[in-house]
Amino acid sequence: MIKLIKGLYISLDDRLDKMLKHLETIDGTSGPASEFSANTVKSLYSLKERVKSIMDEGLIGLDEFSQNSLVQYSLINEEFLEIESFRYVPLSRYSTSAEGYFENIIQKIYNEIGSLQSVPFISTTSNSDAYYWAYPKYNMIVLPQDEEKYLLCLPDLYHEIGHLIFHQHGKFLVGDCLRSIRENYAKHTPSIDTGLVREVMDRWESSWLEEFSCDMIAAYLVGPAYAWEHLKVCAIHRGDNNSSKLKLTINHPPNEARMRAVFKMLELTGYSQELEIIKRPWAQYLAIAHKITPTHYETILPDILIELLAQNVLKTCRNITLISYAEQLTNSTMPVSKVINDAWDYNRRFPEGYSKWEKIQIGLL
């Protein structure tokens, strides 16, 4: 066993060396990518240090510590695999036409929204299924391959930026909402099963509050386009919670409730006219895709809780001086958020000519 463990550590050290060597040969990155690359190298050296320190400590030569040495190995090995998946692969696939393009876009967006956070690294190594995602630990956002050729999904980039903002300001964004949610449910017990309440509370705490907040931040930053994009996502994933039992296995809140969160933020930021337009196809969509409502749905996700959170998110966005979509329009003639809203507008009015128009707009960005 001792020899096996020693061999594992030596082999890991060798892998770390080879990865570092390959990273040195990757060039052409700039801005956030070069910082991302430098941090990756730093993390790999830090893992090498830990391997060395464990080997020097001498415990891997003692049977009594085999179990702990194996745990230590699996911890370091996982960190290595995490770096490989989330940092090394994206860096190896860096291209100026995709990642380079998004570096300019994200830099422009961060200036327009007045974010004081450091600009994240953008990678296009996701796919249409995993879609857009953020990894706050590494300050990165990952988009599907070829996303640089399209505009309509970009409202979701603002949702992912929301995750990075939530990572830093989550406590303020959520405020006292959790207590209000708990009190609200307490009013309805015993009409709702306490087991269900507990499960729903778990969801609010572990993911719903964050997801709702990110939807609201996105609506605040990119305006009505986010509602259109969400309608599109709902149409693709049709039937989400169209059953008599609320599905709590998913980590995102039900799409219907998410749209109410988006609408609420748009209402609070003054988009009543646009809301009237979006609410029509949304109602038609609900009539088709949401014929059944899960039991206790209105009690579990009432408007009052969504409104409370929206008020808090809006207050926090203003406190951390994030610039709303309306303000961006007065600060700049053509912010990225305006191009995205124009894209949705053009797509709905002239779907046949949209692709040509989109290509020109991307060229201008």
Next chain:
Amino acid sequence: MSDISFISSQYNSLLKKTEEINRAIISLKKNMFLKSERQNEFKTISVSNEELIAAITTLSDFLNFLINAKESHSQDLEILPKNAMKDVLKTMHAMSKTFSEDICVIYEQLKKYDDLSVNQIAILDEIVSALNNERSMLFSELRTARG
């Protein structure tokens, strides 16, 4: 839009906790062997007083959390993600019928800075092993969710 953010926060909290607990057990074990009749076999290892006190604090806080876990309904990612906690406790109870009593005794001894027996250290090793398995499963989910 994917579940990565959610899984990642759970994973990272579990990663931190597994490392902390494992490190603390190593310190207690070092102390135990250095005080035993076999101390000559462990000439290459050492443990400082500060290291030992930190280890006792880490372990007693964690055991206290496990002891009270049943009553707690709140998610505390600083200590352990709720789902992971449930699974770890389930594993531990399946392995030993006296688990609840055992960890109470260990907790009380740690609070009084009493030395633990070989069997008690073995129980702590089992807990860290359960944490390790739980974290590895979460890591697989994290890598799969990434697409």
